[in-house]
Amino acid sequence: MIQTIDLRGMKPSRSELLGLVPRAQTDVSAATKIAGDLIAEVRSRGEQALLDQSERLDGVRPPHVRLDVASVSAAVRMLDPLVRDALEEAIVRVREASKAQMPQSKVTTLAPGAEVIQRWMPVSRVGFYVPGGKAVYPSSVVMNVVPAQVAGVSSVALASPAQKAFDGMIHPVILGAAGLLGVDEIYAMGGAGAIGAFAYGVPELSLDPVQLITGPGNVYVAAAKRLVRGTAGIDAEAGPTEILVIADESAEARLVAVDLISQAEHDELAAAVLVTDSPELAENVRAQLERLAPNARHGARVEEALRGRQSAIVLVDDMEGAAAFSNSYGPEHLEIQTASPGALLDLIDSAGAIFLGEDSPVSLGDYLAGSNHVLPTGGQARFASGLGAYTFLRPQQVIRYDHAALQQIEPRLVALANAEDLPAHGAAVSARFAEG
Template sequence: MLRTIDLRGRALTDPELLAAVPRAQAARADALATASRIVADVAERGEAALREQSEQFDGVTGHDIRVPASHFDEALAAVDPAVRTALEEAIRRVRIGSAAQVPAPVVTEIGPGARIEQRWRPVARAGVYVPGGKAVYPSSVVMNVVPAQVAGVAQVAIASPPQREFGGRVHPDILAAARLLGVDEVYALGGAGAVAALAHGVESIGLAPVDTVTGPGNNFVAAAKRAVAGLVGVDAEAGATEILVVADDRADPVLVAADLISQAEHDEQASSVLVTTSSSVAERVRAEVAARVATTRNSARAIAALEGQQSAIVLVDDVDTAIRFSNAYAPEHLEIILAAPRVDDFTNAGAIFVGPYTPVSLGDYLAGSNHVLPTGGQARYSPGLSAATFLRPQQVIEYDRAALAVVADGIVALADAEALPAHGEAVTARFEAEASAEA
């Protein structure tokens, strides 16, 4: 369990560090091929394809795909009071955190009579995917819907898998979270097919196409987002979860082991990686993981993830190499448990958790941050979900006559240089009438 990658005593280049990163590349490639077929099938056959997929993947037939209003009320009435309280607190905290992500409009005076306004406009309609396969995630309702609402999105549609144990209904905790947020458009659809339905729309079930699809899921859900990108906007591909812990000899092996297992229990394809300068910590973490994982509720799933090629303990000579490895890996979740954290040096991560009292689980639920984060190395160039995901930057340009006159000759010169004279003529035409009148 937890194979060892020993990089000590080697002067590795950045490409060599990247090559050493443990990832399940074959699983992602297979997921893309499968997801693309599913997306194409939904685009072509709509509801019929979705019902076949529900039977195949969820074991459900004949269910209400569009969730009836009564299901929301029943779910909220039945939800565990402790769960409701936690959801309400998560909503409050994520709303505060998301509000800080909305940029203020800015007007820039380029010169006298020349101004550019930078403003932000929400998409009209957002589609949110909430997982519900191996585990159920009412917290993901909060993490997706709250930023959309804060951004000003007028319509939010949720898709989540039908649950066989609930007669084909969406899990009641997910419906309760939706009701708390005032969302009444929910569809009992799972996996890549759900992403396809949100993107393409399905008229027979009253599902209109959305402008943006967001939400976490397994590798098939992440691959489906890639398949619909361009037709709709998508957030980063938040696929099977990842945690990378960077620890030195002062780290508590019990806490490190608990955090590695916490993400491994999500999915057999989850990645749990420890990078450490201490061989003693490495061995103690390995022993602690083996002891703890055997007793956890989702032990079979967690063991499969921890034994997979995507999980490992990586031994390095020093913290500098640990930082370089982490930046090459670009993990979804990065935990830094170092005597001197050097947070600014860790540039590539979906979210960074600093210190022994900031576990990833905090961010999953009640930190006020967002838990929908890029996986598969996309944190090098893609952000996590935020209010900005649902906003489009838009420039409003306004020049008066005098301001245009200042730059007219330059526009004509550049237009002629690019063999696009009509561009220049569109400017000079604004002055020709007045020139003729003066003559």
């Protein structure tokens, strides 16, 4: 069902490991032409293009692209009480954890009268994309909106595809989650067209352009985000979900297997990887996967994901080798199920989110841990972070020198300006001390 990659007895370099990690074959650039055409349609025909795209791509023409406040309020009232309670608890926990991500302004005094002030300013307007597809993601509403609110974003808009099963409306649970957060600018639009609408605006819908677009989506959404980057900021080009579990002989094979399956049920391209120094555990996990996967609700999807080139059981000599492999992979989700997970944590430098111990499964982070589940995929954790309050903040440096402080550094500044053959730079400073 799942391939084995045996690295025992090998000492691959980091560059060699990059070539050994299992990856799904997804080419965002292949979707660029289609995504570009959809964006161009929205820019030229606005609301009508969005309606036509919904009908063509989602199989339903929504009665309205922009939803009214009454629809949002009704969706909140219709939420299942247990689901509402879970969403409200998630909001509380994510809000508390997001507050801890807020940096403080700081003044650095370099000399009397010479100050550099570091301040953090939120973007003023953000567009959140919540996908449709194989699952429903009200939790993604929480994970995107809450840190933006904590950061101080003053204007938010949300888009999600029209649903055929709900007569062209957004899925009511997504709508209800948005209502719980006070989001009332909501659009039934999906795919690349929605990303284009956020980036360039749609005047007839009173949809103003946003400064930043966040949220996951399919390959066409990722391609659209790449195309509009520069007109608007983006969080990342999200790919299929990933879980990598580092486990030793102390791990329980059944728990490792159910965690791998939990992420494999997302998508046929989802990656499920176990890295272990225990051949016995590897075989036991394989046996558990073969027993449990066919009985999962989305068993066919799970089995295809586990059979894919992106999933594997990786055998290594020791936990140092496991950490090296994981760091080269840069997983979206990393679980450490070892006898001493905290000790192994010191060897990890690249992961979107890290789950320590057998009682901290990835599913906890997906919903109620308080951490954010919008995380880098496709190895981007090697150089990027997950979504947080900081995503919506821009550091700004404010420089404040008085006359004496500027005069004190004037000779050195002029010397550097002349060395760069930019004498007007120095002259702009010296002019402040010249008579007349």
